[in-house]
Amino acid sequence: MGPVTSVLLPNYVRAPIAFERGEGAWLVARGGERYLDFGAGVAVNALGHAHPHLVAALTEQASKVWHVSNLYEIPEGERLGQRLVDATFADIAFFCNSGAEANEAAIKMARKYHAAGGHPERFRIITFEGAFHGRTLATIAAGGQQKYIEGFGPKVDGFDQVPAGDMAALEAAITPETAALMIEPIQGEGGVRVVPAAELRHLRALCDRHGLLLIMDEVQTGVGRTGRLFAHEWSGVTPDIMSAAKGIGGGFPLGVCLATKEAARGMVPGSHGTTFGGNPLAMAVGNAVLDIVLAPGFLDHVNRVALVLKQKLASLRDRHPQVVLEIRGEGLMLGLKLGVPNTEFAAAARAEHLLAIPAGDNVVRLLPPLIVSEDEVAQAVERLEAAAAQLDGGLRGAAE
The missing domain is CATH 3.90.1150.10 (Aspartate Aminotransferase, domain 1)
Structure with a gap:
């Protein structure tokens, strides 16, 4: 059978x-x-x-408390957030359950940043052909691949794809409605295509020149996968917002959106949320992962x-x-x-x-x-x- x-x-x-x-x-x-x-x-x-350290962390937490919701303080989440902030460019962490959710938070954060600055018309995000940012309606629109979009109704507005590596097309795509650029330092689903460091530096310069936010999708490339804690570190480029997931939970569902305080200025109480994000089980495992990955x-x-x-x-x-x-x-x-x-x-x-x-x-x-x-x-x-x-x-x- x-x-x-x-x-x-x-x-x-x-x-x-x-x-x-x-x-x-x-x-x-x-x-x-x-x-x-x-x-x-x-x-x-x-x-x-x-991994015995992850198993021990999960087992210990499982015997205490699994879920309380974000109506209350979660100390292990504060600890994990602080450790990620200390190890990266970021000032702020938002925990969720997956890479798609982390990218949704990044997209909303970038739009809210401009709205909070008096420019709600700046909501469009430029992405790159071959990208993959998730399976929600917004993230399939961000990825722009027709095979993921087909049959799900009108494409969510606000995303403009340009060919990877085409700087002229990228500059031409920037308009007064553009809010951010969003890129994977290495395209994973797109075929393990590495974005050259010089190109990432050019994106950073463009964002600075036009008042845009730079979003790095490090869902697949992060947490030591490329030999640095996050792949963008190889280029010396610093994003304003970054998504991470996959390896950060070592097998337990966990995602995070990291950002500078400035980029997150529009995310006030009530602007975003998640029921399960940052739950005690995930936070225990996430801290255990960092124990290993950040070890000398x-x-x-x-x-x-x-x-x-x-x-x-x-x-x-x-x-x-x-x-x-x-x-x-x-x-x-x-x-x-x-x-x-x-x-x-x-x-x-x-x-x-x-x-x-x-x-x-x-x-x-x-x-x-x-x-x-x-x-x-x-x-x-x-x-x-x-x-x-x-x-x-x-x-x-x-x-x-």
Whole structure:
């Protein structure tokens, strides 16, 4: 008898595997098969599976109080917010449950900033083609990709997309109604496309010149994923507002919108809210994640292992140039641009008991837990090699 899935909305195409437990960078399926997890729940399980410090923090809090609502003070939320402020550009933190919610808060904050300054007409936000900012009606409009917008009625107004890297088009898109620019330092769903540091610096200069806010979407790139706490740090550019989620909860639903005090000036009592955001369980886990990620040497480990992975992937590309066309990304957020369908490559890797995630532009993402070891990286590339060899053989057979 197969798994009973008929009661679930058929909006996902799921691989025929169910996992019952995990440890570190490994997942164990119901049948006992072990898989090396280089997807990490789409960059969520930043510290792997069943990390003892996270388990202890969640268990301890679960025996105390789960939910009180934001009608009352939540001390662990104050602590987590202060730690994030101390570690970033920000003065203010707003906790929510997901990346889409964090981006909704960022969008509302940018619009409210100008309204509070006497310019409610400044509500439009410029975004970039290939972006992904979430699945709400506003964030699919911000991302601008037709495949996510189609069939959901009129597109939410207020978003203008320009081609990535086209500075002339960007400057032409700025009008007296423009409130902000919103960008991912590395496009994740869009194909692990890195925005050059010079381009981010130019965006910052444009915002300063035109009185715009710069919003960074670091939902997938944040919390050590690229080898810095947040990816924009590599460029030296400071945003006014930033969204984060995924890795910040280490697997527990948690998002945050961070901002300067000035950017958040319009967000007065009653202007925004969330029932579950900042709940004691999430705050306990979020603090536990920071205990690990902010510890001395942790990001050094990420960068060291990332360098090993990049070197091994470069050799893989040299051996299979028809299958692996290009290696993209920073830190442990890497993408393989492929010469074969990315879904086929991901399936071939899964057959080798390695989990990886397709993305746009025919890319497969490698997003291992940040605690992954050099030995596990070597095992992963061996499995990618086997997948590439299988597909390479198919290409040669077709050519003959």
